[in-house]
Amino acid sequence: MKITLNIWRQANAAAKGAMQKYELDDVSEDMSFLEMLDLLNENLNEQGEDPVAFDSDCREGICGMCSLMINGQAHGPEVTTTCQLHMRSFKDGETITIEPWRAEPFPVLKDLVVDRSAFDRIIQSGGYISANTGSAPEANNLPVEKAKADRAFDVATCIGCGACVAACPNGSASLFLGAKITHLGSLPQGQPERDTRVVDMVAQHDHEGFGGCTNIGECTAACPKEIPLDVISQLNKDLRTAMKHGY
Amino acid sequence: MTETQTPATTSDAAGFFTLGDPVADTKAPAEASVPTRWEERKSHAKLVNPANRRKIKVIIVGTGLAGAAAGATLGEAGYQVESFCYQDSPRRAHSIAAQGGINAAKNYRNDGDSVYRLFYDTVKGGDFRSRESNSYRLAEVSANIIDQCVAQGVPFAREYGGLLDNRSFGGVQVSRTFYARGQTGQQLLIGAYQALERQVAAGTVTTHTRHEMLELITTEDADGQTHAKGIIVRDMVTGEIETHLGDAVVLATGGYGNVYFLSTNAMGSNVTAAWRAHRKGAYMGNPCYTQIHPTCIPVSGENQSKLTLMSESLRNDGRIWVPKKKEDCAKDPRDIPEEDRDYYLERIYPAFGNLVPRDIASRQAKYMCDDGRGVGPEVDGVRRGVYLDFADAIKRLGRDAVETKYGNLFDMYAQITAENPYEVPMRVYPAVHYVMGGLWVDYDLESNVKGLFVAGEANFSDQGANRLGASALMQGLADGYFVLPYTIANYLADSHERIDESHPAVVEAKKSVEERINHFLTVNGTRSVDSYHKELGHLMWEYCGMERTKEGLSLAIEKIRELKADFWKNVKVLGTAESLNQSLERAGRVADFFELGELMCIDALNRRESCGGHFRAESQTADGEAERIDEEFAYVAAWEWAGEDGHMPVLHKESLSYEAIEMKARSYK
Ligand SMILES: Cc1cc2nc3c(=O)[nH]c(=O)nc-3n(C[C@H](O)[C@H](O)[C@H](O)COP(=O)(O)OP(=O)(O)OC[C@H]3O[C@@H](n4cnc5c(N)ncnc54)[C@H](O)[C@@H]3O)c2cc1C
Ligand code: SF4
Numbered sequence A: 001m002k003i004t005l006n007i008w009r010q011a012n013a014a015a016k017g018a019m020q021k022y023e024l025d026d027v028s029e030d031m032s033f034l035e036m037l038d039l040l041n042e043n044l045n046e047q048g049e050d051p052v053a054f055d056s057d058c059r060e061g062i063c064g065m066c067s068l069m070i071n072g073q074a075h076g077p078e079v080t081t082t083c084q085l086h087m088r089s090f091k092d093g094e095t096i097t098i099e100p101w102r103a104e105p106f107p108v109l110k111d112l113v114v115d116r117s118a119f120d121r122i123i124q125s126g127g128y129i130s131a132n133t134g135s136a137p138e139a140n141n142l143p144v145e146k147a148k149a150d151r152a153f154d155v156a157t158c159i160g161c162g163a164c165v166a167a168c169p170n171g172s173a174s175l176f177l178g179a180k181i182t183h184l185g186s187l188p189q190g191q192p193e194r195d196t197r198v199v200d201m202v203a204q205h206d207h208e209g210f211g212g213c214t215n216i217g218e219c220t221a222a223c224p225k226e227i228p229l230d231v232i233s234q235l236n237k238d239l240r241t242a243m244k245h246g247y
Numbered sequence B: 001m002t003e004t005q006t007p008a009t010t011s012d013a014a015g016f017f018t019l020g021d022p023v024a025d026t027k028a029p030a031e032a033s034v035p036t037r038w039e040e041r042k043s044h045a046k047l048v049n050p051a052n053r054r055k056i057k058v059i060i061v062g063t064g065l066a067g068a069a070a071g072a073t074l075g076e077a078g079y080q081v082e083s084f085c086y087q088d089s090p091r092r093a094h095s096i097a098a099q100g101g102i103n104a105a106k107n108y109r110n111d112g113d114s115v116y117r118l119f120y121d122t123v124k125g126g127d128f129r130s131r132e133s134n135s136y137r138l139a140e141v142s143a144n145i146i147d148q149c150v151a152q153g154v155p156f157a158r159e160y161g162g163l164l165d166n167r168s169f170g171g172v173q174v175s176r177t178f179y180a181r182g183q184t185g186q187q188l189l190i191g192a193y194q195a196l197e198r199q200v201a202a203g204t205v206t207t208h209t210r211h212e213m214l215e216l217i218t219t220e221d222a223d224g225q226t227h228a229k230g231i232i233v234r235d236m237v238t239g240e241i242e243t244h245l246g247d248a249v250v251l252a253t254g255g256y257g258n259v260y261f262l263s264t265n266a267m268g269s270n271v272t273a274a275w276r277a278h279r280k281g282a283y284m285g286n287p288c289y290t291q292i293h294p295t296c297i298p299v300s301g302e303n304q305s306k307l308t309l310m311s312e313s314l315r316n317d318g319r320i321w322v323p324k325k326k327e328d329c330a331k332d333p334r335d336i337p338e339e340d341r342d343y344y345l346e347r348i349y350p351a352f353g354n355l356v357p358r359d360i361a362s363r364q365a366k367y368m369c370d371d372g373r374g375v376g377p378e379v380d381g382v383r384r385g386v387y388l389d390f391a392d393a394i395k396r397l398g399r400d401a402v403e404t405k406y407g408n409l410f411d412m413y414a415q416i417t418a419e420n421p422y423e424v425p426m427r428v429y430p431a432v433h434y435v436m437g438g439l440w441v442d443y444d445l446e447s448n449v450k451g452l453f454v455a456g457e458a459n460f461s462d463q464g465a466n467r468l469g470a471s472a473l474m475q476g477l478a479d480g481y482f483v484l485p486y487t488i489a490n491y492l493a494d495s496h497e498r499i500d501e502s503h504p505a506v507v508e509a510k511k512s513v514e515e516r517i518n519h520f521l522t523v524n525g526t527r528s529v530d531s532y533h534k535e536l537g538h539l540m541w542e543y544c545g546m547e548r549t550k551e552g553l554s555l556a557i558e559k560i561r562e563l564k565a566d567f568w569k570n571v572k573v574l575g576t577a578e579s580l581n582q583s584l585e586r587a588g589r590v591a592d593f594f595e596l597g598e599l600m601c602i603d604a605l606n607r608r609e610s611c612g613g614h615f616r617a618e619s620q621t622a623d624g625e626a627e628r629i630d631e632e633f634a635y636v637a638a639w640e641w642a643g644e645d646g647h648m649p650v651l652h653k654e655s656l657s658y659e660a661i662e663m664k665a666r667s668y669k
């Protein structure tokens, strides 16, 4: 396949960026999207041009490191991560535009690489169950209804990639936040801190500069793990309950 | 300093190494019986007063299961923890990718499991090349891990009654594996990550993401003993070279499977942290012990950047076969009648069938393909794939049940290959997956460099020459939550010299890092880093992969040396040191892989026996099974770095003896 690429180049966080055009001739459709970029980088290196910086690590769709806006869609046209996208999803001769996640709380560091440490700070504010090592009771002393355990698992699969934020016109991280609130709130172990957790995490989310949710649903459409929109309802419900409890 | 002797001339690797003094683990209380050793060690290890802990700084490199668990636990105990990882968040460490599950001797199935049996399976699975004391402790603490994870909110699979579910894994006859669909590693790591972030909020842990460790800082005490004092790291965004000093250093930096270029490891997985420590005196244990996982998606083309594992749990229900007749290999598998299929694992190993240990399943797949009965596209004239077929399982359990158990794995397979595994059998082939080798540690997980602790896959581990499925997650969390926090206190309880940034050891370490970076950026050669890495990987896979020979390994050493020399003269790295520069990061990693690769080949050449994942063609039984040579090789090979080119590594042997289990030939027939 022949592909034309339009890629955002930006030397560093302070620099002004711009789109730049590249041509690739020998792309095979069995290549992953990132292998296609590896090939571009090999070519650029040969020509003495600085390779394009982009994030990836596991290349298995699980670590959440990869992050590209492909033709205006977070992680591209399929419901998957950028690293699991293959060139067979594109046509010979196609022009593909590649940009970094665009959101104020995710500043660009270089080219397609952004800083997502805001997500870690949201988790620090309450995204855990306090259980010091060594203090845990025997695991089967606490049965968990299968339906609740399954629900917790389904939303715990969030990989923290940030596609939901990149896709949201408001730059909201409500899907990410709702997934964590729902994961921990579905489990009996998560009850003691349920109220403080939601209040503190929402405060941190807003403090980081993420926008509010207006139920557009772009987040869940872009989410590679198909985190459902109802986690945001759960988030709002938990927040109201906490308020009622006086938090 | 160690006294070195003349080389052992009887070794296949004569001329490549010298023999040093034997080494021994002195920390496991030998007077206690194997099952009581850990209790004994814990009861007598020195403690640090809680008021003093906050004055003590522990550096932890790595935020996978081992590093995150250790960081959270030491933070909870009140130490100051500095945590490092090369990804943009601790949650992305490669432990996240583990699919299948984690073992624990809970005996919830009432199927005869016990601590002893898990211990026995680990030692047998490791082909009697692991240390009994360590393997026992691993089995002993395994049950606590599950309790801890459940308390943190890890959503393990459950039964309708609300209790925890289990599945079976290869190499064992009980069902002791806990899992969270096909994402067990992710869920366990998120549990540990959240515990770590909780400590960040509490002020005990500071995380440094996008920071890569490039050097270990060591000093010598009055007795000539080397101690770890800190690390040099590069801020991967600004390029700044930073010094971090501490009272102890923990390396939990994962495995080095990427020396093969193609592996199931993450793109950034590297040996640099461990290798830098090795060059500063830490012994490398059994570097040639590599695990090749039998069920990965086959290589599809030249530009492939990594391989994807299909969890071993699939072998619970999937049946492995190849056509009996070569002429059937290109056919649609659904058109090959039952009688023309060779379910070779079930045929050769009736007792374990498709659930034989990984090394055996891998080697048999290679033999089938070498025999011309492989399936899938031809790569270099050979079809390298075997079928993993779910048709029977779907018939027996129904499609929904299969989907519930393995849905995400099937989706992943379909995404990568564009084939539907519910309809057509999966094609799989072995790939490098895990390394049992790593930095040598004693029972306390302390290296021979004092104050340097090594946890998780980065140490030479409790797994011997082969690891059983679902035991690496267990080891990472055992080390991080339940072992290291006790043993590190024993070191920290004594007072040790503290140094500052003006100390010559710091100045020297920093300078060497800067010079190396400067070298890469000024060579101005013609070849990319990746092209060297690929070539090295090919050599390793060809000669130090599933089957190794004296001839092949000797040739590999020569070729690696040539390639390495060329790399230093001819590599092309663009960009600057003061910015995010991914080629520069890779150049440093590949430089260390060259040195590691050479040592792996020397280790493999010396070990003229077959054991676990290390198969020397010269050492096999009449029916092609691995043949150990206990009289000669019942030892851990702990290698000491002797210097740059021309200096031969020094081999220190730690002899292995078995008290609790009788050493015998491993058989799964
Ligand atoms: C695809 C796959 C599936 C697996 N499935 C299973 C399974 O089902 N069950 C099982 O038991 N095991 C499984 N394993 C093995 C198991 O996942 C690993 O052995 C284990 O998770 C390793 O954990 P770790 O904490 O030692 O290292 P890792 O999780 O690899 O973490 C390494 C850490 O070190 C950091 N690091 C590395 N180098 C540097 C450096 N130079 N500077 C700074 N930081 C650095 C990284 O950033 C990372 O944080 C699987 C492995 C793979 C690859
Ligand atoms: S909710 Fe989905 S899109 Fe958002 S961070 Fe999690 S996995 Fe990514």
Ligand code: FES
Pocket (backbone or CB within 6 Å): A055, A056, A057, A058, A059, A060, A061, A062, A063, A064, A065, A066, A081, A082, A083, A084
């Ligand atoms: S690189 Fe890990 S999810 Fe894409």
